[in-house]
Amino acid sequence: MNAIVDLPKNQLSSVGKNIPIYKERGQREVFCGLTGIIWLHRKIQDAFFLVVGSRTCAHLVQSAAGVMIFAEPRFATAIIDDRDLAGIADAHDELDRVVKSLLTRRPDIKMLFLVGSCPSEVIKLDLSRAAQRLNKEFLNQCRILSYSGSGIETTFTQGEDACLASLVNEIPKQVQAEEKNLLIVGCLPDVVEDQFQRLFNELGISQVSFFPPKNSQQKIEIHSNTQYLLAQPFLAETARLIEERGAKRISAPFPFGIEGTSAWLKAAANQWKINTQKFDEVTQPKIERAQKALARYIPMLESKRISFFPDSQLEIPLARFLSQECGMKVLEIGTPYLHKQHLEAELELLPEHSRIVEGQDVEKQLDRCRADKPDIVVCGLGLANPLEAEGITTKWSIELVFSPVHGYEQAADLAELFARPLNRSMRLAA
Ligand code: SF4
Numbered sequence: 001m002n003a004i005v006d007l008p009k010n011q012l013s014s015v016g017k018n019i020p021i022y023k024e025r026g027q028r029e030v031f032c033g034l035t036g037i038i039w040l041h042r043k044i045q046d047a048f049f050l051v052v053g054s055r056t057c058a059h060l061v062q063s064a065a066g067v068m069i070f071a072e073p074r075f076a077t078a079i080i081d082d083r084d085l086a087g088i089a090d091a092h093d094e095l096d097r098v099v100k101s102l103l104t105r106r107p108d109i110k111m112l113f114l115v116g117s118c119p120s121e122v123i124k125l126d127l128s129r130a131a132q133r134l135n136k137e138f139l140n141q142c143r144i145l146s147y148s149g150s151g152i153e154t155t156f157t158q159g160e161d162a163c164l165a166s167l168v169n170e171i172p173k174q175v176q177a178e179e180k181n182l183l184i185v186g187c188l189p190d191v192v193e194d195q196f197q198r199l200f201n202e203l204g205i206s207q208v209s210f211f212p213p214k215n216s217q218q219k220i221e222i223h224s225n226t227q228y229l230l231a232q233p234f235l236a237e238t239a240r241l242i243e244e245r246g247a248k249r250i251s252a253p254f255p256f257g258i259e260g261t262s263a264w265l266k267a268a269a270n271q272w273k274i275n276t277q278k279f280d281e282v283t284q285p286k287i288e289r290a291q292k293a294l295a296r297y298i299p300m301l302e303s304k305r306i307s308f309f310p311d312s313q314l315e316i317p318l319a320r321f322l323s324q325e326c327g328m329k330v331l332e333i334g335t336p337y338l339h340k341q342h343l344e345a346e347l348e349l350l351p352e353h354s355r356i357v358e359g360q361d362v363e364k365q366l367d368r369c370r371a372d373k374p375d376i377v378v379c380g381l382g383l384a385n386p387l388e389a390e391g392i393t394t395k396w397s398i399e400l401v402f403s404p405v406h407g408y409e410q411a412a413d414l415a416e417l418f419a420r421p422l423n424r425s426m427r428l429a430a
Contacts, residue, residue, distance in 0.1 A: 019347065019356060021338060026361025029382050030311055030336060031060075031398065032151025033159025034117060038064050039402045040163055041074040043187050046110040046216050049075040050102065051149065052095060052127060053117030074109075076102070080119050091125050092133075099134055103142055111216035113163060116148035143216065145170060155336040157234040157313050157401060160187055164238040167212055173245065174223040181207035181221055182268060185242065186232030189404040190214065196255075196407060199265060202282045205272045222247050227271050229264065231255065231406060233346075234313035236339050253345045255406045256314075256414060257321035258290045263345070286408040293412035294325065300419040302327035307369055309379035310334035310360045311397040316346050318378070318400065318414075323351045326415055330354040331372045334365060376422055393425040 034057055037049045051057050058077035078098045080091065095114075103109060112134075114127045127146035134144045147162040148154075154162075164185070182205055184196065193210050200208045211220055222228075224246030230239060233254055243249065252267035253260045262283060269279050306328050308315040315335040322328040330351055338358045340347070350356070357365070362383075369377060369392070376393045377383075384394040395418055405414040 019350060019352060019354075022355070022357045024357050024359040024361045024364065026359075026364065028155075028336075028360045029309070029362045029380055030151075030360075031156035031380060031382075032118070033149035033154050033156055033162060034061050034115065034151075035064055035156035035398065036149065036159025036163060037061055037075050037115065039187055039189075040160060040212070043190075043214065044111065044212050044216055045214055046108065047074065047113060048102070048106070048109040048111070049113045049115055050099070051075070051077040051115045051117055052120045052125060053077055053080060053115075054119045055079060057117045057119070080123065080125075091123065092130060095125075095130055096134065099144070100137075103138055107141070109142055112142055112144045113166070114144065114146040115159075115163075116146065116150055118150045118152055121148065121150045121152060143170065155234075155311065155313065156398065157232070160232070161235045161237050164212060164235060165241055168222070168238055168241040168245075171220050171222055171245075174221065176223070178221060178223055178225060179207055180225045180227070181209065182272075183220070183222065183226055183228040183242070183247065184208065184210045185228050185230050185238060186235055187212060188231055188406060192404050192406050192410065195409055199282065199286075200268070203265070203269055203272070203274050203279065205268060205274070227268075229268055230342060232314075233317055233339070233342055234337075236337070236342065239342065249342075251341075251345055253320065253349060254317040256317045256411075257325045258287055258294065258408060258411050259325055260317060260321055261290075261406070261408050261411070262287065267345075283408075290408040290411045294415055297412060297415035297419045298326060300423055301415060303329060304375040304422060305329045305331055305372070306418070307332040307372060307374040307377050308334050309362075309365060309369075309377065309383060309397070310336040310357070311378075311380045312401050313337060314397070314400055315378070316343050316350070316356075319354060320346050320349045321411075321414065322418065323354070324349060325411070326418075328418075331374050332357060332365075332368060334360060336360065376418060393421050395421050 034051060041049055051061055061075055078095060114131055116127050131144045131146040145166045147166040149159045209220060222242055222245040226247035227250050228242055228247050229250050250267045250271055253263045255261040255264040313336055315333050319330045319333045323330045332355045334357045376395060377387055378395045378397050381396055384396055387394050404410050
């Protein structure tokens, strides 16, 4: 396998088990952070996302997120037009006008995110200043925050990181540490959040909250007695800000698959000194049920060869799940960024012969992919169609972010997301 690897040895670092990590820089094929609005607007139910961008941004958000025609949407785009670009109109005045009209018409909006884009960054529209100004005006009615979803040098899951980081900055600083609490950080579908809440309750960990909250009015506590568990591997900035408040991260693999979920829960249980017997009593029935459901997909996945193009930053935990629990052979794990501390527990569990590449040079990666001939490739939408046309089966990485895939109950669903396209290709070939 290494014979076809054209990766510079001087850009090499390694992690536990001395697995090398290659670094690549070049043309990238990724979505921008606006994409995060798809799942964020469903999660924080009284929030609204106002993208300040171009018609392209509006099309992206509208077609990616969709909305039922009779529903009140919770996202929109304030279009920066030629007059703004030419400096004929004051973009700040225009934005104030749009926000006022929106909040007057929609008093149900309790939190408004002004979301920056490539065009707003290019014309240097300062949305944090706009948010401060508008906050004064709408005090007691709506909190106004800002973050960037621009595609300049970022990937699509960083939109969630930037959004959550802006939310952390909003939480009042607590000087006095309160009772020990557990904070689960990262957007989870409600059904998954409820399952985890029940599991923590059964384990006897009562002070648990989820971030972001379902409702913007919900109080979130972060202080020096807070321990937090990341539910997503792409929240570097959010985690940094949480730690600035004195909270401590519990190191764990991510809760994908049965073993990932057990290790994640166990890491929290250890901090709360829950004994092994209690832990097993709570988790064992769920593990057995999940194993039964997962077993159906193992024959479809076992020994199949998979490669990941860098996109969602979920690549490393997913590769661990597919190799460890489904018997897949992982050829290449491309990831846009690799946060060694957050992923340390995952990296230990990866198969030794997988090629880990941080960053992207898409042409080189396509060459390696063609040479490897994997049975399935996980990639962004932009690469999926060309690869399918070359006869390579693909899985869209974005689907893995907005489908419920965390936890015991979803382990089989996660495996099915890979088994389905493989099964379809096999039938087409037959
Ligand atoms: Fe395109 Fe940038 Fe708008 Fe994203 S933010 S849709 S990359 S212009």
